Amino acid sequence: MERPKYIASLSFGKDSLAAILLAKEHGEPLDEAVYCEVMFDENISGEVPEHRDFIYNTAIPRLERMGVRIVVLRSQQTYVGLFTGRVTRGPKKGMVRSFPLCGKCAVQRDCKIRPIERYRKTLPVGTVSYVGIAQDEQERLLRLEGGQQVSLLAKYNFTEQDAWQLCEKAGLLSPVYAFTDRGGCWFCPNAKREELRHLYDHHPDLWARMLELQAIPGKVTEKFNRTQKFSDIDAMFRQEDSDAAPQQAA
Template sequence: MSEIIYIAKLSGGKDSTAMVDLLLRNNYPLDYILFCDTLAEFGAMYEYLDKLDAYFKKAYGKSITRTKPKKTIKEAVFARVSKGEHKGEIKGAFLPQMGYCDWRLYSKLHTEDDFIKSLGASKSEIITYLGITIDEKHRADLTNENLAYPLITDFKMSERDCQEYLKSRELENPLYRHFTRTGCAFCPAQSMRAKFNLWKYYPDEWQKIKELENELLAKEAQGEKIYNKYWFNKWSVAELEKRFAAQDDGCGSLFDDEPLKDCFCKF
């Protein structure tokens, strides 16, 4: 294969979404818009992606390609440690390493690698667009010819610029009402404020986390050893619920009265 394949990584966050729309609006070469599903996204994220997909199809004739990991998040949680002093123990809740956890590595990075392999192209024949802004230029490997950072090199956009761009295009992700960043709903590394908003505004996702943790605790009560039994590390879900209920003043989010521009009307 000699032709270059262009892939844009889409997370659903403001930076990657703005990048993809800008690439398409400006007729950049783009073969695949790739979203790697963790199977633990917010319900609101899946709804947003459906709207984005319909918009990209109507405006540009492009669809979002979605990948899924080969195992479920529950299978990963109840897998056994395979080596070391904790060999045989149930792995339990994910532990962030350098800001990431094993599930992100498996469900996103490994799945992305599998997708690229399925194209039958070598790494030198793939150019991947990454939505890193000028605020985080230190994260970009600008020496790698197979990675492109159009928000830095071409559009000169900050995170705030991306936010304003999506607002002007009426493409905002509703998750930004309650979170400063989007990501896996089950993320163990969320800030305490994000955990509170998860509990208060996204009860379905919170309940799924609670059920997984309760299953781990039930296994422990049966004599199983759990490497990490609490989803949020030192805090159990039950403890956080009590803390949040005590802190909750019954008021809504500061942003609930702010109109959200997410009608996807401007082509």
Template structure:
């Protein structure tokens, strides 16, 4: 039996992996699924985690990448399964109510391919759901939920665990959750942080949006051109963000700076 832990770099999965290793639980592989569009801070954090897990426990973090680029997905055409929209430009992942197409390409498929390439036939996957996420448990004997069933840890417990060891992800200075830099499921407050503190990522979003609108003007049919719900554009959001920023930073955090020096591990 092969035991695999999925590491996103968020507080829950990071605490879970460290707890598993500290308690000597069976763990053969630690897998980070790179969407190719994580924040630079995330890549540096995962690199530090990898060095730590390697040095302390002799465990490597395996990075999986998609076979296609995000642009390949966005500007690709819908196939026969789309019926009435066959041949349309796929466009951006839908902000609300639909499974994320890029998650499927960037996370699910690379993991399935890796399992097959490794010749792994029997495996257990550790999932970092906390005690407040019992309702998210998936059917299937292959899934294990140690934060719920073994360690009884909430999100607050996971945050405290990392804070005590001074190994927090610096992205939590800006966000309450982690994910792709352009994740359409994030809140307006999170997008404000992208606009204000991560201009390179925000500019990328604007460029992709502009290309889609340009294709539509040329007569192409595009399934979704909008990053944001209610068909709001990046220009619409910038107006809101600039107004909020002038009003004493409506979306700003005022938390104590995080400690990410890994000094107490």
């Protein structure tokens, strides 16, 4: 009887990379690893630039040398495309859709989940997916779909800290962990303050693109996240820099 196909879901965060390292170390079957890259627009990735550089210049070449086939998916839809689209019905018809809602992200749905679902429909029935969920994430482990989703981290008793150490030892720990403990697009409404401050400090070109979107009139919502406009966050960081300037001069 022919064995099922085995794929790994890959974000290039520590947990998904650790799952692949464990598969190679323990001789687990692995036919390919699937990564979906969310795009800001047609040319700019939604990945934090340091993470995208790590993905394409370090991680993918390293995994391919290990014999792992990498499948990169992208949606035709982008963050900007969704942002600038117009509402087609209801009381807000004609307005610019603008910032995605926290907890109900159209970007996650249209730019990531749908391309992955389309790809999965091309896979053989019974395909098994390795997911990067650690032993100490019990609530997430309980949501796995029977034998079709498997956590190798749980199988080999690897916690999130163990995954970190395994990737670090292998030279496959993303540089984003220097300023955040989570993965996510640089325009994510759930981004933590540290992530936004990093973007403001190190990627002013991307920051400026968000301010340009904020300035578009006729939006459904002006808020970037649950409480603030993106321009409010910009003003807050500018004020922090202004307050810090006299202290630095002294």
